[in-house]
Amino acid sequence: MPSKVNDAVLGLGAPGDDPRNPWFSWSYVSQNTDTLLAALREHLFLTLVAVVLATVIAIPLAILAYRVGSLAGPILGFTGVLYTIPSLALFAFLAPFTGIVKPTTVLIGLTMYALLTIVRNTLTALRQVPADVLDSARGMGYGKRAMLWRIELPLALPGIMTGLRIATVSTVALVTVGELAGWGGLGELIIGGFNSNYYRPQIMTATLLCVALALVLDLVLLAVGRVIMPWTRRRAA
Amino acid sequence: MSVIDDAIVWLNDPLNWTNPDGIFARTAEHLWISAAAVALGCAVAWPLGVLMGHLGRGGPAVVTVTNLSRAVPTVALLTIFPLTAIGFGPKAIILALSLFAIPPLLANAYLGLREVDPEVRDAGRGMGLSGWQLLRKVELPLAVPYLANGFRIAAVQVVATATLAAYVNGGGLGMIISRGFGLGLASGGGQVLAGGLLVALLCLIVEGVLALAERALLPKPLRRVKHRPPASVADALPARS
Numbered sequence: 001m002p003s004k005v006n007d008a009v010l011g012l013g014a015p016g017d018d019p020r021n022p023w024f025s026w027s028y029v030s031q032n033t034d035t036l037l038a039a040l041r042e043h044l045f046l047t048l049v050a051v052v053l054a055t056v057i058a059i060p061l062a063i064l065a066y067r068v069g070s071l072a073g074p075i076l077g078f079t080g081v082l083y084t085i086p087s088l089a090l091f092a093f094l095a096p097f098t099g100i101v102k103p104t105t106v107l108i109g110l111t112m113y114a115l116l117t118i119v120r121n122t123l124t125a126l127r128q129v130p131a132d133v134l135d136s137a138r139g140m141g142y143g144k145r146a147m148l149w150r151i152e153l154p155l156a157l158p159g160i161m162t163g164l165r166i167a168t169v170s171t172v173a174l175v176t177v178g179e180l181a182g183w184g185g186l187g188e189l190i191i192g193g194f195n196s197n198y199y200r201p202q203i204m205t206a207t208l209l210c211v212a213l214a215l216v217l218d219l220v221l222l223a224v225g226r227v228i229m230p231w232t233r234r235r236a237a
Numbered sequence: 238m239s240v241i242d243d244a245i246v247w248l249n250d251p252l253n254w255t256n257p258d259g260i261f262a263r264t265a266e267h268l269w270i271s272a273a274a275v276a277l278g279c280a281v282a283w284p285l286g287v288l289m290g291h292l293g294r295g296g297p298a299v300v301t302v303t304n305l306s307r308a309v310p311t312v313a314l315l316t317i318f319p320l321t322a323i324g325f326g327p328k329a330i331i332l333a334l335s336l337f338a339i340p341p342l343l344a345n346a347y348l349g350l351r352e353v354d355p356e357v358r359d360a361g362r363g364m365g366l367s368g369w370q371l372l373r374k375v376e377l378p379l380a381v382p383y384l385a386n387g388f389r390i391a392a393v394q395v396v397a398t399a400t401l402a403a404y405v406n407g408g409g410l411g412m413i414i415s416r417g418f419g420l421g422l423a424s425g426g427g428q429v430l431a432g433g434l435l436v437a438l439l440c441l442i443v444e445g446v447l448a449l450a451e452r453a454l455l456p457k458p459l460r461r462v463k464h465r466p467p468a469s470v471a472d473a474l475p476a477r478s
Contacts, residue, residue: 086397092433
């Protein structure tokens with residue numbers, strides 16, 4: 001980890017508009033393409049693993065909370081408390097046990113936060129399925145299982161996709177916090193840039209890449225949603 | 238487990254509490270930075286949200302602001318702001334944190350005014366209230382539960398996010414964690430764990446206190462009904478830090 005130098009040690013005041021330290025520089029980008037791409041890849045990897053893991057765990061959990069009413073309170077309450085705890089504190093809880101050599105610590109943390117968003121959105125979406133729709137399905141002889149797969153989940157899908165999009169965008173931003181726990185993707189470049197003489201081009205380029213990654217993934221999910229839910233296309237966005 | 242023992246030992250050392258950069262000083266620092274950021278956020282977001290809600294304009298803009306704020310990493314703003322004209326020090330950190338307080342404050346203020354029953358608004362108009370009187374005597378009092386809800390969400394959000402000031406040596410309880418990581422997990426693991434515990438505890442206490450305050454602000458007849466969070470822009474979870 002880079003040492004945390006501060007301005008007092010370096011004898012620098014607040015950096016003014018130094019022409020040698022511009023906010024953006026193409027030569028920085030062209031000379032460091034490999035570093036930037038490696039950080040971007042790590043960022044994408046951490047985001048995707050966390051969101052996929054979270055989805056796989058969260059949707060069954062939400063269905064369970066939906067079906068077994070007495071479990072909804074504890075599940076929502078527990079996730080709410082967890083959500084109040086800042087990510088850095090969560091990493092601090094985990095790191096002494098899971099270490100910082102492998103991305104385990106960061107992945108567990110990221111997965112947990114994404115999980116909470118998806119569980120809440122899925123549960124809300126399932127609960128918003130109109131009662132008369134459920135009634136008519138029951139009247140048509142749907143069993144519990146068929147009702148879930150053919151009525152409840154399809155009708156809840158727009159809400160579930162919204163949850164996925166929120167979770168993905170938040171996770172991209174949150175990965176940067178993993179820097180202290182050894183795995184921060186583009187966050188390593190942002191904080192590394194700050195710690196090596198406040199290197200503005202690196203901070204700015206990594207930040208822009210991070211925001212761009214979030215927007216691109218959001219658009220991808222939006223497009224996926226339109227493909228798998230053709231009936232939502234007619235509505236204005 | 239030895240890490241847990243280390244954490245207990247670290248917490249049991251009175252110097253770690255009373256040092257100039259000890260737990261007491263760091264907590265005070267954490268709280269005043271957060272309070273300043275929330276105050277600044279309120280000063281900007283409430284008038285704006287109330288005005289937009291009163292006029293019934295700008296709903297899509299509120300949603301856009303909320304969504305955009307999720308995509309911007311807190312860490313990036315915390316590193317960028319000190320390098321601009323704002324300069325190093327608490328000012329840059331307070332400003333960065335206040336930006337993350339704005340979306341929940343704005344969304345709830347807007348929603349609170351929009352949720353006022355149109356018939357109540359009509360009745361007010363029929364009684365001859367001007368736009369300003371309607372806002373002051375009818376809409377704002379009815380929006381108080383929403384404003385309080387937004388305040389709690391924003392404040393908890395800021396207190397949690399203030400931990401990240403440690404990445405730029407900006408003070409607060411996060412410094413205990415970052416110093417611990419700086420020592421390496423072998424010797425600083427206990428401190429890391431203790432710091433995480435303190436931060437989590439502070440956030441849960443702030444959340445609890447504000448939830449009680451929110452309840453106290455709610456008019457008595459409404460308290461018996463189970464408090465339902467609003468079902469629109471504002472019920473989406475705040476950006477995580």
